[in-house]
Amino acid sequence: MGGCARSNPLLIPLFFSFSFYPLAFCKLSSPQLAVMRNLRKKIQSPELSWNSTEDPCKWNRVTCSQDNTSVIELSLSGLSLASPDTLPVICQIGSLQVLDLSDNQLASLPVEFITSCGKIDGLKRLNFSSNALVGSLPSFTGFAGLEFLDLSYNKMNRNIGSELDGLVKLRSLNLSLNMFNGPVPVKLSRALEELQLWANGFEGEIPEGVANYQNLKTLDLSQNQLSWSIPDRLGELPKLEVLVLSSNNLSGKIPNSLANIQTLSRFSANQNNFNCSIPNVLTRFLKNLDLSYNKLSGTIPPDLLSPPNLQIVDLSYNQLGGAIPKNISSHMFRLRLGSNSLNGPIPSDSLGSLEKLTYLELDNNSLTGSVHPELGKCRSLALLNLAQNKLTGPLPPELGNLSSIQVMKLQLNKISGNIPDQITQLASLAQLNISYNLLSGTIPSSLPNLQNLTALHLQNNYLNCSIPAAIRSLRGLLELQLGKNHLSGDIPTMPLSLQIVLNLSSNLFVGAIPANFSQLTNLEILDLSDNQFSGSVPESFTQMPALTQLILSKNLLSGVLPKFRDLVKVETDGNKGLTNGTAPSPSPKRKRKSVPEPLLTALVSSVFAALVVSAVVNISIEKFLWRR
Ligand SMILES: *[C@@H]1O[C@H](CO)[C@@H](O)[C@H](O)[C@H]1NC(C)=O
Ligand SMILES: *[C@@H]1O[C@H](CO)[C@@H](O)[C@H](O)[C@H]1NC(C)=O
Ligand SMILES: *[C@@H]1O[C@H](CO)[C@@H](O)[C@H](O)[C@H]1NC(C)=O
Ligand SMILES: *[C@@H]1O[C@H](CO)[C@@H](O)[C@H](O)[C@H]1NC(C)=O
Ligand SMILES: *[C@@H]1O[C@H](CO)[C@@H](O)[C@H](O)[C@H]1NC(C)=O
Ligand SMILES: *[C@@H]1O[C@H](CO)[C@@H](O)[C@H](O)[C@H]1NC(C)=O
Ligand SMILES: *[C@@H]1O[C@H](CO)[C@@H](O)[C@H](O)[C@H]1NC(C)=O
Ligand SMILES: *[C@@H]1O[C@H](CO)[C@@H](O)[C@H](O)[C@H]1NC(C)=O
Ligand SMILES: *[C@@H]1O[C@H](CO)[C@@H](O)[C@H](O)[C@H]1NC(C)=O
Ligand SMILES: *[C@@H]1O[C@H](CO)[C@@H](O)[C@H](O)[C@H]1NC(C)=O
Ligand SMILES: *[C@@H]1O[C@H](CO)[C@@H](O)[C@H](O)[C@H]1NC(C)=O
Ligand SMILES: *[C@@H]1O[C@H](CO)[C@@H](O)[C@H](O)[C@H]1NC(C)=O
Numbered sequence: 001m002g003g004c005a006r007s008n009p010l011l012i013p014l015f016f017s018f019s020f021y022p023l024a025f026c027k028l029s030s031p032q033l034a035v036m037r038n039l040r041k042k043i044q045s046p047e048l049s050w051n052s053t054e055d056p057c058k059w060n061r062v063t064c065s066q067d068n069t070s071v072i073e074l075s076l077s078g079l080s081l082a083s084p085d086t087l088p089v090i091c092q093i094g095s096l097q098v099l100d101l102s103d104n105q106l107a108s109l110p111v112e113f114i115t116s117c118g119k120i121d122g123l124k125r126l127n128f129s130s131n132a133l134v135g136s137l138p139s140f141t142g143f144a145g146l147e148f149l150d151l152s153y154n155k156m157n158r159n160i161g162s163e164l165d166g167l168v169k170l171r172s173l174n175l176s177l178n179m180f181n182g183p184v185p186v187k188l189s190r191a192l193e194e195l196q197l198w199a200n201g202f203e204g205e206i207p208e209g210v211a212n213y214q215n216l217k218t219l220d221l222s223q224n225q226l227s228w229s230i231p232d233r234l235g236e237l238p239k240l241e242v243l244v245l246s247s248n249n250l251s252g253k254i255p256n257s258l259a260n261i262q263t264l265s266r267f268s269a270n271q272n273n274f275n276c277s278i279p280n281v282l283t284r285f286l287k288n289l290d291l292s293y294n295k296l297s298g299t300i301p302p303d304l305l306s307p308p309n310l311q312i313v314d315l316s317y318n319q320l321g322g323a324i325p326k327n328i329s330s331h332m333f334r335l336r337l338g339s340n341s342l343n344g345p346i347p348s349d350s351l352g353s354l355e356k357l358t359y360l361e362l363d364n365n366s367l368t369g370s371v372h373p374e375l376g377k378c379r380s381l382a383l384l385n386l387a388q389n390k391l392t393g394p395l396p397p398e399l400g401n402l403s404s405i406q407v408m409k410l411q412l413n414k415i416s417g418n419i420p421d422q423i424t425q426l427a428s429l430a431q432l433n434i435s436y437n438l439l440s441g442t443i444p445s446s447l448p449n450l451q452n453l454t455a456l457h458l459q460n461n462y463l464n465c466s467i468p469a470a471i472r473s474l475r476g477l478l479e480l481q482l483g484k485n486h487l488s489g490d491i492p493t494m495p496l497s498l499q500i501v502l503n504l505s506s507n508l509f510v511g512a513i514p515a516n517f518s519q520l521t522n523l524e525i526l527d528l529s530d531n532q533f534s535g536s537v538p539e540s541f542t543q544m545p546a547l548t549q550l551i552l553s554k555n556l557l558s559g560v561l562p563k564f565r566d567l568v569k570v571e572t573d574g575n576k577g578l579t580n581g582t583a584p585s586p587s588p589k590r591k592r593k594s595v596p597e598p599l600l601t602a603l604v605s606s607v608f609a610a611l612v613v614s615a616v617v618n619i620s621i622e623k624f625l626w627r628r
Helices: 010-015 029-042 086-090 111-116 206-213 232-236 256-260 375-376 397-401 422-426 467-472 516-521 539-543 588-594 596-622
Strands: 062-064 071-075 098-100 125-127 146-149 153-158 171-174 180-182 194-196 200-206 218-220 225-228 242-244 249-252 267-268 288-290 310-312 334-336 342-346 360-362 365-369 383-385 407-409 432-434 439-441 455-457 462-465 478-483 499-503 510-512 525-527 532-535 548-552 558-560 569-572 577-579
Touching: 029 086, 086 111, 206 232, 375 397, 383 532, 397 422, 516 539
Parallel strands: 071 098, 098 125, 125 146, 146 171, 153 180, 171 194, 180 200, 194 218, 200 225, 218 242, 225 249, 242 267, 267 288, 288 310, 310 334, 334 360, 342 365, 360 383, 383 407, 407 432, 432 455, 439 462, 455 478, 478 499, 499 525, 510 532, 525 548, 532 558, 548 569, 558 577
Antiparallel strands: 062 071
């Protein structure tokens, strides 16, 4: 093919005269060739390989028409361009259809850009996202063919008046993450399909005129200061698929009319002030509903959770009362109803068929009844949070069938009976919190099967007998909370991984404090208070490099308390025989003070590890939260 010459040595002589024979190498018109060479001079970047050949159609980030006679696309994203001088040069390419200047450092759109690029009727797509644009919108005159305008992630401000009204072909407008204020513009092109205005300062009502954008598929007005209620007329948008109104100051009623939009699949209006009840049919066509963090009251309508398309529902942090509806969509993936005033039982009828349910959060309500065995059929569950309710009865062995579960939180209920051995089949379990219940019996000796366990909370129950010796093989355990039970007997070797806390307080332990606790070199807090430990405090504890808190109160300890580093907070009250020998004389054990550096490292790394673990768990949960 007759493209431009590569840097073939045979052709080098020709290069000396290439400017006289441009068309011998390129099919590009000579004016365009001149413009492209001028551009090459103006834009210097190691990202561009524009010197390697004389044919601009072969340059990277340049796209030509199929016959190579004209440049139609320039993708100049991420080149640190700061000078607006290049813009008018680019606009000399009359055949340009797509101009991507995103992720640069342009601070303004000069008048010359508007006048020259505005004349290019074929220009369809302009992308200035992630630049440093400031000030108010320029008036876009011309641009008769512009379909996509992306000015998101800049610092533009002021009201939007008629600056964009002339863009009659506009299908997609993105002004998100700027500082625009005033009312939401309603005189834009009727062709508009996507309107992204999130994270600005738009204020006042959502104008009824938005309903005139009859082709709208996506409307995102979240993170603004919009007030009053949602206009009924939004229900007249026949093609709307995504409606996001989160993080505003909207209040009043959620219009029934939204339930008429057959195409609507996602509706998010979380973090507003809606104080009404939820319209009955709202979810008729939805896949995803988020109304969390409002003041919604009344009950959850009986059919709200049942439409078969429904996958994600978040109604947490409202004031909803009554029972959880019985009929739940078999496609439900995530159901969050926590922090309301819901009562009655966990609906067991449909639970058995919720094979896709991955996140179930019903915590901080007033749910009664038992943890139903049917829950064991929700095979996909990764997170089960029923904490802080009024659940009674035993833990069903069927929970052992939740083979994907990572986090199980059942604390702060009135669950009684034994801990079923089957719970130790949960190989993926990372956090088990069944603290603050009425559980009795022993800690299952098969506990070490939980190889992924990082946090075990069994405190404030009535567990008795001894801690199973095999606990030491929980090799990832960071936090062990066994306080306030009736545990006794020999204390086994603890997992060396322990970091956050080992709490054995308020149990029935007697005898000497196990000196081998000092092998827990990552442990930060050791709480042995309120037992009947006797004898002296092991000297070796002073060498635990990560220890910050040692709680020995209310025991029968005696002897002289060894000298700990200043950073370690030691509590010894309520041990009649124990004296603080270090008090009077600044003892000879001074040399221990030379440990602070490893101590600091250990502290930092253990805190970091703990953060990572909780972050991992949180990330897997947060993944399914929307970006705001
Ligand atoms: C391309 O050539 C020009 C002019 O010869 C030169 O100034 C520039 O550094 C070269 N750019 C690259 C990336 O090689
Ligand atoms: C246009 O240029 C490209 C890239 O150099 C080449 O692959 C293609 O064959 C050329 N097409 C025509 C019609 O010349
Ligand atoms: C603009 O560019 C950014 C990345 O640089 C991209 O994410 C965005 O989708 C583009 N906008 C349009 C409308 O194509
Ligand atoms: C701006 O919004 C448009 C339309 O939704 C979208 O295609 C584009 O990717 C968004 N831009 C960025 C940078 O996300
Ligand atoms: C929130 O909206 C109410 C009206 O619904 C209004 O009275 C109040 O001033 C608004 N608050 C803010 C901070 O805009
Ligand atoms: C919702 O708030 C408005 C204004 O504050 C108030 O008039 C109305 O009674 C409230 N409705 C409910 C159901 O609480
Ligand atoms: C549950 O809801 C679905 C869809 O709304 C409906 O078809 C089904 O009959 C309901 N089932 C029961 C047991 O009410
Ligand atoms: C429990 O729910 C109430 C009511 O929604 C809320 O105010 C409170 O913060 C919640 N508590 C927790 C621990 O989330
Ligand atoms: C679920 O667990 C129970 C009790 O542990 C067991 O009897 C039953 O076979 C399990 N069900 C299935 C479907 O695996
Ligand atoms: C245990 O955790 C590791 C790391 O997070 C993960 O790769 C592994 O799949 C988990 N094991 C099970 C049985 O879930
Ligand atoms: C377990 O529940 C207790 C009591 O509410 C709480 O203090 C603790 O933070 C919870 N821990 C985990 C890991 O869930
Ligand atoms: C022991 O005495 C030292 C020096 O007075 C004091 O700093 C430390 O807090 C005391 N320790 C306890 C556990 O009372």
